[in-house]
Amino acid sequence: MKKVVYIVCLIFLSCEEVIDVDLQQTLDQIVIDAELSRPIGSEEGQLQVLVAKTYDFYGSETPAVTNANISLHVGDESWNVTHQKEGQYSVDIPSLVADTSYKLSVEVDGKTYIAEEELVLSGSFDKVVQGDGQLFSGTETEALITLTDLPDLENYYLFDFGYNNLLVTRDRFYDGKEFTFSFFYDDLFPKNTVVNIRMVGIDEAFFSYMQILLSHSGQNGGGPFAAATSTLLGNFVNPNDETAIALGYFRVVEQKSLPFTAE
């Protein structure tokens, strides 16, 4: 919808302009980007956690938190999640299964943030082929994505098409069926280069989170139909202090990547 308004006005005059806006900012809030995933159909789990802080909107360096104490708890077992570099922490676990509660605990500067989730099962990611369709400008590259949804469950999917192109979809209209849709890369998309397209099966709560996140990050173009928005909170809680909340999300998912090369 927004693209259409954009096109209609582009016909007449240029519509976008960078402007100076003074912002009143609140900084140094903790942000935790945590994914515990396994490849679809396999059992070995991999946990990747990125801990950082919020920073100046016009700045460029994300301040990583390198001194966090992170642990993953499953029933009676615990794993220490070790720091690799620049605020990235990871650990591998031998088995990631459904109907089990996984709890992530992140402690930074004396404050502890906890998130607890269960594994979300995903449909299968079948294939990616190039199509020859076009959208608005005639220079787009079409990728045809085929997935098969799990029947009788409400399934949601997050696609990462590379180059900061993300998309979320739900099986509302294609429950249980094989479904093919198109994604259009714009003209900056490189040809003859392998890009990994990743599909992640997610739950409704993370789907809602990502929808808002994508609209905040300008992925959906903005434009005149802006919904009133406010702070996006994820699933981390601070059991000791309600006011000190961490942003970000901990999800436990299944994923699959397929390579795609455009000609």
Place this chain on the structure above:
Amino acid sequence: MQMRRIGCVTLFLLFLHIAPAQKRVTLSGDVSDSLSKETLLGVTMLIPELNKGTVTNSYGFYSISVPVGEYTLVVQYLGYETKRISISLTENTRENILLDLAAEELDEIVVTDNSEQVNIKKPEMSVNRLLSKTVLQTPAVFGEPDVLKTIQLLPGVTSAGEGASGFNVRGGSADQNLILLDEATIYNSSHLFGFFSVFNPDAIKDLRLYKGGIPAKYGGRLSSVLNIYQKEGNREDFKLSGGIGLITSRLLAEGPLGKGSFVVGGRGTYAHLFLKLTDNPNSAYFYDLNTKMSFPINERNKLYVSGYFGRDVFNVDESFVNTYGNAVLNLRWNHLFSERLFSNLSLIYSDYYYGLLLDFAGFDWNSGIQNLNLKYDFSYYATEKTTFDFGLQSTYYSFNPGFIEPARADSGINAEQLQKKYAMEHALYADVTHDLSDQFSLQFGLRFNHFTRLGQENLFMYANGQTTSYNITLSIYEKGNPIGIYPTDKSSATYSNVEPRLTLSYAFENSALKASYNRLNQYLHLISNTSSPTPLDIWAPSGPHLKPQQLDQWAIGYVAETSSQQSIEIEGFYKNVRNRLDYIDGADLVANDAVEQITMAGDVRAYGAEFLFKKSMGPVQYWLAYTWSKSEQKTPGLGIGDLGINKGKWYPNAYDKRHDLSVNTSYKLNKKWRFNANFLYQTGQPTTYPIGQYEFGGLRVPNYGTRNNNRLPDYHRMDISATLKRPEKNGRQGQWIFGVYNVYNRKNAASVNFRQNRETQQNEAVKFSIFGAVPSVMYRINW
């Protein structure tokens, strides 16, 4: 209950009070244009000997009952020569009056009998009237005259911006305006996302906007009533008028039809045809068609048939096709039971259709709303001091929130019909307009509404009726969890409301003080969480979970008229709304069958002051309007330890414009040239700016704080136009209209988005604006 009793007793007492003491005779008839015989609405008729008067109603009919005697009738209407008729009234007399257009060279006219007094004394306020002529003269983008852009120049009326559809009245949302085209409800008033309105100004005669002081005859929307009356057509000669512009073109035909007349007019854009020539498979266009036929059967009976059909189409390479628009058909019968009792019976069918074909995702989506409406309105002109208006209305609604089906045999889409909803709305109203003395008049009305949402399947039931839930751990609102489904026969809901309406007027020599109070209920909600409606937004009826919105509005005002046709109107208003829907963060409205899970009811309050200075005669005409207002929303918590949206505090809603200044001027230089200019200044739209940024999923994400904590840059622009009349040749009259919209090319912000620059990877604030300076040319021709 108390209200009802008080209302009935008051009406009854007033009825007794006006029982005539001496023999009264009735003077009645129609007032029409002498050349085209088009009826004229709102013509003032004054009887100076009695210092009493009346105005013609929306069908051009007037009726005034006075004691037997000899009188002068002064008939006055803007743009026409005032007529004086000597009448000797001994019995009921039918006097149809023809008015002549005023001579083109118009010097300042001194009005001696002050028939404008009739309008000043009337117990009505918060109403603005516009003639179609004013709309046609006001410069607009692409040279296409526009009803909605013109009413935004009135005090108290703003819009969310150039790409925004609809308009906002006194801090109310766009779905709170009752838009009537010849009495039929129009659901989406804009073409192409608000660039144009759906009303063809050539087919329109007159329009009236009530921002408050809404008479009991109207109901169902809280903020305003925009009444648009179509022309009936020239009853004497066949006339054609057309126009070709850069973007739109139009053609209108009118003429006699038997004893009556007809009008058929159409307009459309044709830029897409050029795209076709260049093999570009994309197109965006709109077209609309207005028709009306009138059949006067005899002096007491007239029949009218009106219709409207409009469509917007966006087609991107056949893979994205969006079609939507209104269709309306209206049958009306004016019947005079006697010289004092006028009635109008209307049968109306109204339809709004929205269709979206997304071939690249394999689905076809259709949604819409239809209604069938019966109205029977009566006006009883009892005496020269008293008029009764009463009637009943019934509407049957059918809502289709969406039907989705696969667009191709191989698309993986499952066909699905979202739950259709049905509702019935009945209303009974009565109101009396009465002069208590020479200075003091009042209009008091009562409206009884009865709204029923009919039973349906699949209506969710919730514990404690709590449709939204609060996640205490995460401090966020989430969708409510249904505990079951209502049996169909228990899933209906009924609302009955009484609405008192009162307007008072105390008149002085050339001015009057006014005060009003309205109570209004709105049973339909436009489900939309954006600052202006999108065509995809669905109307939902009130029901067991969604309560009707309810408003109380108080206003006081002062209006004064000087003898050189200048007037001043000052008003202050205060509006209080309950059950206004607010949306939880991240509310997903698309294809949502259980909208109650993502909405919470809140309150809105809006207040402000309006100032209007107008000069409406002479070669230089203008109006200047200034409004100061505030409009805020508060959504309290569910009562389980939560605070509510934005912590339950008042926050500016999307229609909060602190200052709104508009100027509309017109200067007639000579027979050939006329110049027009507008200037508009509005405080920027409330919006939310980031308070920082962070990274997630490889993306850089702006971090936002509280809702609407900032404002977009202020909006202002100036438009000018010049009209050149060619000399008349063989009965053809042409004119060239040159215009520039947004003369000083200010790129007003429609929105400001915060995102990462693709090349430098730095964050930036990007202003999205729609129109810079847009020149336009149009050629119009009348036969």
